[in-house]
Amino acid sequence: MKIQFCGATDEVTGSMTLLEIDGRCGLIDCGLYQGDAGTAEKNFLPIPFDPRVLESVVVTHAHLDHSGKLPYLVKKGFKGAIFCTPETYELVKIILSDSASLNESKDDALYNEEDVKNTIKLIRTVKWEQPFDFLGETAKLFPAGHILGASSLLVEGDKTIVFSGDLGRNNDLLIPPPPPCPATDVVVMESTYGDRVRKGDAINDMMTFLTKVRKGNTVGIIASFALARGQTLITLIAEIFKVHPELKVPLYFDSPMMKEVNAVYKKHSEITNLPWEMFFALEHADSVDYPREWETLKRKTGPFIVISSSGMVTGGRIFRSLSNWQNDPEAILFLVGYQGENTPGRALLQGERMIKDNEGNDIIWQGEIFSSEAFSSHADQPELLTWAKSSGAKRIFLIHGEKHSKESLKSKLGLEVTKDILIPIMNEIYHL
Numbered sequence: 001m002k003i004q005f006c007g008a009t010d011e012v013t014g015s016m017t018l019l020e021i022d023g024r025c026g027l028i029d030c031g032l033y034q035g036d037a038g039t040a041e042k043n044f045l046p047i048p049f050d051p052r053v054l055e056s057v058v059v060t061h062a063h064l065d066h067s068g069k070l071p072y073l074v075k076k077g078f079k080g081a082i083f084c085t086p087e088t089y090e091l092v093k094i095i096l097s098d099s100a101s102l103n104e105s106k107d108d109a110l111y112n113e114e115d116v117k118n119t120i121k122l123i124r125t126v127k128w129e130q131p132f133d134f135l136g137e138t139a140k141l142f143p144a145g146h147i148l149g150a151s152s153l154l155v156e157g158d159k160t161i162v163f164s165g166d167l168g169r170n171n172d173l174l175i176p177p178p179p180p181c182p183a184t185d186v187v188v189m190e191s192t193y194g195d196r197v198r199k200g201d202a203i204n205d206m207m208t209f210l211t212k213v214r215k216g217n218t219v220g221i222i223a224s225f226a227l228a229r230g231q232t233l234i235t236l237i238a239e240i241f242k243v244h245p246e247l248k249v250p251l252y253f254d255s256p257m258m259k260e261v262n263a264v265y266k267k268h269s270e271i272t273n274l275p276w277e278m279f280f281a282l283e284h285a286d287s288v289d290y291p292r293e294w295e296t297l298k299r300k301t302g303p304f305i306v307i308s309s310s311g312m313v314t315g316g317r318i319f320r321s322l323s324n325w326q327n328d329p330e331a332i333l334f335l336v337g338y339q340g341e342n343t344p345g346r347a348l349l350q351g352e353r354m355i356k357d358n359e360g361n362d363i364i365w366q367g368e369i370f371s372s373e374a375f376s377s378h379a380d381q382p383e384l385l386t387w388a389k390s391s392g393a394k395r396i397f398l399i400h401g402e403k404h405s406k407e408s409l410k411s412k413l414g415l416e417v418t419k420d421i422l423i424p425i426m427n428e429i430y431h432l
């Protein structure tokens with residue numbers, strides 16, 4: 001058994017791990033790098049294996065940094081099976097098609113709609129706990145919390161190995177916590193929040209933001225991912241409005257993809273934490289669909305809220321909101337959750353006020369910036385430790401984290417789980 005780390009070794013995007021068992025090769029996740037131009041450039045690095053010899057790919061969840069490079073793999077000749085949960089399948093269709101449409105306008109597009117269609121055809125859904133054949137061994141997916149359909153993968157070869165995918169938290173508003181990790185020899189785990197104990201309370205932080213918008217009669221802009229975060233925000237705001245009608249303000253969301261994802265979440269509400277009636281909020285929030293609706297909205301005076309993507313201000317319609325209200329000193333930008341290194345979101349959080357939009361135009365934000373860590377859908381350090389401990393693993397590989405997160409988690413794991421903890425570098429190979 002051989003493992004090669006082909007992505008997410010130095011950051012929290014670009015997940016891709018190659019597993020070889022008796023000469024048969026498969027991939028766990030096939031994600032895009034996301035972030036500033038330097039990070040995105042990594043998407044054009046050659047893949048260190050021939051996609052034509054790959055037998056199958058397991059996709060742990062639909063986030064673009066875990067699924068976004070699949071169509072490129074298919075374009076380069078991959079013809080095997082792609083395994084994921086039924087919920088991930090529905091979300092991946094939306095995510096990849098959006099990614100292709102953003103890509104297609106570029107000269108150096110990685111793939112197009114056609115490649116996405118060919119990718120979708122290769123997907124075979126497997127439910128959690130349903131055994132399937134992966135490289136001649138029995139494998140199964142089990143819940144990882146995090147977002148709808150997200151999974152960890154267990155492969156039972158000579159050695160058992162678990163790939164965590166992205167792990168969710170214990171008190172996520174929408175998604176139940178990940179169950180304990182099954183007993184295994186080896187774990188490959190994410191470490192996004194490996195150095196942090198999450199502060200704050202999502203409900204309190206949202207109440208503070210809503211009060212600011214309501215009392216200040218101002219415009220509140222929330223930068224949010226279209227997938228998972230958007231649905232959490234809309235349902236939470238609806239819940240707060242129900243209990244505190246005095247805080248009620250118009251709520252718009254400006255993201256076509258968010259609208260599609262809302263429908264998938266509503267359909268699968270039985271595997272979330274919320275009663276199904278809360279999902280009506282997803283239908284009732286006002287979506288900004290047509291140019292004339294945006295023309296009206298951009299002239300509107302507060303109080304109201306616009307939720308727009310992307311969550312780390314790296315692209316999407318958030319730029320048109322920021323550009324439109326940049327000179328309003330009363331406007332409030334709410335950054336929710338993790339802001340990756342070298343992203344405009346991180347820069348704004350650290351006090352920078354000038355960022356560039358997708359076309360290179362300056363945006364100088366004059367208003368307030370409010371932030372909360374409480375909305376992250378990633379397990380924090382104590383939660384990662386508890387999950388890793390339950391595995392009883394003798395060896396742990398740490399990926400999908402910034403350097404200090406991995407180092408910090410490594411020292412804690414070393415005390416509580418095992419001394420054999422490795423932080424692989426890009427394309428490094430280990431024999432298990």
Ligand SMILES: [Zn+2]
Nearest residue numbers: 061063146166
């Ligand atoms: Zn994720």
